[in-house]
Amino acid sequence: MSTPNSPDELEGTEQPFVSHLIELRDRLIRIAIAVGICFGVLSVWPGPGALYDLLAQPLVASLPAGATMIATNVISPFLVPLKITLLTAFLIALPVVLYQVWAFVAPGLYSHEKKLVLPLVVSSTLLFFVGVAFCYFFVFKQVFTFIQSFAPKSITAAPDIEAYLSFVMTMFIAFGAAFEVPVVVVVLARMGIVSIEKLKAFRSYFIVLAFIIAAVITPPDVVSQLALAIPMCLLYEAGIWAAQLFIKHTKAPESESPAP
Numbered sequence: 432m433s434t435p436n437s438p439d440e441l442e443g444t445e446q447p448f449v450s451h452l453i454e455l456r457d458r459l460i461r462i463a464i465a466v467g468i469c470f471g472v473l474s475v476w477p478g479p480g481a482l483y484d485l486l487a488q489p490l491v492a493s494l495p496a497g498a499t500m501i502a503t504n505v506i507s508p509f510l511v512p513l514k515i516t517l518l519t520a521f522l523i524a525l526p527v528v529l530y531q532v533w534a535f536v537a538p539g540l541y542s543h544e545k546k547l548v549l550p551l552v553v554s555s556t557l558l559f560f561v562g563v564a565f566c567y568f569f570v571f572k573q574v575f576t577f578i579q580s581f582a583p584k585s586i587t588a589a590p591d592i593e594a595y596l597s598f599v600m601t602m603f604i605a606f607g608a609a610f611e612v613p614v615v616v617v618v619l620a621r622m623g624i625v626s627i628e629k630l631k632a633f634r635s636y637f638i639v640l641a642f643i644i645a646a647v648i649t650p651p652d653v654v655s656q657l658a659l660a661i662p663m664c665l666l667y668e669a670g671i672w673a674a675q676l677f678i679k680h681t682k683a684p685e686s687e688s689p690a691p
Contacts, residue, residue, distance in 0.1 A: 458531040465527040469520035479512030482519055483592070489571035490595060493579045494588050501589045511592050518600075522560075529556060547621060547677065555614045558666075562610030563603050565662070570606065573654045602655075605648045609663050616670025617677050627678075630671050637667050 473482065487500060502508050521528075529552050537545060582588060619625045625633075641663040642656070649655035 455535060458535050462524070462528050462531050465524040466517075466520050469523045470517055473516050473520055473523075479516040482515050483512040486515055486599060487592075487595060489567065490575050490590060493572070493575035495579075498588050500592050500595065502592050504593060507591075507593050511596050514596065525556060529553075550677075551614055551617065555611055558610040558614065559607040562606040562608070562662075565610075565658075566602050566606040570602070570655055570658045573658065574650060574652060577652055577654050578650070602649070606659060609644075609659055610666060612663055612666040613670035613673055616667065617674045620671075620674035621677050627671065627675060630674070634667070638664050641667070 473479075477485075491500070502511075504510075533549065533552055536548075579588065616630060620627055620630060638660075641660045644663070645656040645660035649659050
């Protein structure tokens with residue numbers, strides 16, 4: 432039983448924890464402000480309607496002459512463009528979001544860990560954007576043209592805008608995540624979970640796995656499946672090469688190794 436004069440072993444621990452919560456709150460507020468500013472600017476120019484037209488352009492270009500998209504829900508013409516505007520605002524503000532996350536966790540990292548985390552954050556962001564751009568500019572055009580070529584002449588295509596948004600989001604996430612393969616390989620190798628030799632030996636199995644994933648995630652057409660599986664296989668090889676460089680340049684110095 433502690434006496435009035437005995438020191439409290441928890442004394443001094445409340446303030447650091449509270450200060451971390453305050454810092455976390457401040458950085459979340461900055462993230463919300465950044466997304467809000469981007470959302471406000473996009474709402475004025477080019478506007479939610481123009482953003483949806485841009486997103487729907489690959490599908491509209493493949494439809495027969497005179498065919499348009501439809502809205503089966505009363506509030507869909509308002510909500511769907513609004514969702515796209517908010518998503519676009521978050522993507523534009525993503526550098527600010529990642530910087531705030533990085534600034535929050537950086538003080539607790541060793542210098543060799545900072546050398547690993549910062550390049551991974553930047554590269555994962557760029558790879559995600561590359562995957563989304565590849566899906567929008569190349570895959571959508573090929574997939575929609577391929578699908579429309581099999582449509583019977585007796586059918587008039589009139590896709591629903593909410594269904595199209597759901598399809599686009601699924602494809603964007605699938606291709607964005609697929610392009611993160613090098614980052615996953617680097618992290619697994621750097622943490623010592625899998626060795627470089629095992630990654631090379633797993634190459635043939637990964638090719639099979641990539642085609643299975645592509646068959647499950649993408650629509651049931653050859654074009655989209657090949658467009659997802661082939662880049663995954665190439666990025667796996669790039670990840671093995673990058674992992675060797677990261678392991679070489681991010682080793683912990685003896686002076687920074689934690690004491691047992």
